[in-house]
Amino acid sequence: MSILKKIFGGGASEPAALPSEEYKGYTITPAPQKTGDGFRVAATIEKDGRTHQLIRADTLRDHDGAVDASILKAKQVIDQQGDRIFD
Numbered sequence: 670m671s672i673l674k675k676i677f678g679g680g681a682s683e684p685a686a687l688p689s690e691e692y693k694g695y696t697i698t699p700a701p702q703k704t705g706d707g708f709r710v711a712a713t714i715e716k717d718g719r720t721h722q723l724i725r726a727d728t729l730r731d732h733d734g735a736v737d738a739s740i741l742k743a744k745q746v747i748d749q750q751g752d753r754i755f756d
Contacts, residue, residue: 708735
């Protein structure tokens, strides 16, 4: 079925970029990843030109819920590890 979607233009389009959020000097950009039946918690954390890709096993059915959870998880990682996330 996916081949037919590609041929006739019914495939998924590239998701729109989500707005970033500043937190304690870090920039968090939520980037939930589509899974079979939901969205995986994921985000990009940036500071001073350094980048960390946060990907967790947690999945949620709702995209907006996954965005919120991605931001919360990124904040938690920042609070717990600080700049060590870039090591």
